[in-house]
Amino acid sequence: MARLKLGVLISGRGSNLQALIDAAADPAYPATIALVLSNKADAAGLQRAASAGIPTAVVDHRAHPGDKRAFEEAMDAELRRAGVELVCLAGFMRLLSDWFVERWRDRLINIHPSLLPSFKGLDTHARALAAGVRLHGCTVHVVRPAMDEGPIVVQAAVPVLPGDDEHTLAERVLAAEHRIYPLAVRLFADGRARVEGERVVIDGAAADAGSALVNPAR
Template sequence: MRIGILISGRGSNLKALIDTCAEPGFRGRIALVISNRPGAPGLAIAEAAGIPTLVIDHKEYASRTTFDAELDQALRKAGVELICNAGFMRILTDEFVEKWRDRQINIHPSILPAFKGMHVHQRALDAGVKITGCTVHFVRAEMDEGPIVAQAAVPVLPGDTAETLAARVLEAEHKLYPLALRLIVDGRARVAGEQVVIDYDGETLAGPLFVPAV
């Protein structure tokens, strides 16, 4: 499976996905990494791994529609079959999302459907939750919506700040995103309606894969 990765910044989840794709026997390869921001550190990570990169600067386009059209064209030219959003800080148009329906995944730093949107970790602390985490899901037009592939739990510790909590959740993201990608590439995760059915360890489970070990 040919994979395209969209980034905007440092590329820490990108690095985790690159490492997974380099493992022997992995059935997918990263065909292209695209950033909407010139100079994004993640571009250097991809280039060091020998992966083709492309900058499509959103500031050079008059509208989201024209930007998304250029993005779509680049992905299709590279033969991409699955898109992974990895710190991609752009809201995509409904038209783009529909074109790539069930072929685009995202990782969000909370256990969805809780704490959608921005400032997730501070909101989790303000709410007094004892467990937070991260979610990999298929992308839909609504922000942070879509069938859930996998989730990981992270405890909220006494004295946590938004920064310390974010760092621990990010560690979980680096484990969860590769796991979810492997499930999809191996054909063990499929969308049925608005849920993901997973064939995991020989047992078919409806709904998200919960990973308490992360």
């Protein structure tokens, strides 16, 4: 069976990219990374990809001042040239337009450092601490035009411990991100996850959820 071809979009160091690289290094993993694409030529994640022998590309948003559509069309062309079937946002720090999201509808996923729908946007760990929540975490979701919205695929809960600061909480959440992103990709690659309207339905989720909270099977 052919492995699902991933395109990973990054802007920085690519720690979640590394989690996907490590997962895809196993021949039994049902997905492979066909392209790592960045909007910044100096993104450290590009070197991670190159070291793993993964093709890379740069589409600099600054080369398209005031023309977001041209920037996204250039990204789209790179992804399609590489035969990408599922796009994974991994620290990609540009808001995507409705055009791009709809062009990759239900084939575009993101990982966000909170238990959505709580704490959309930036500074999630500081905001969670300020709110006094007892559980924080991370979410893999299918992307929709509104920021940090879309059907949830996988979530992992992380306890907020006494004495936590933004740094210690962020470290534990990041470790959970590295577990659930490869899991979410596997669910799509195995054909077990599918989008029905504004919900992701997962077949047989309870069997391998582990410490992640996966949408219940039905």
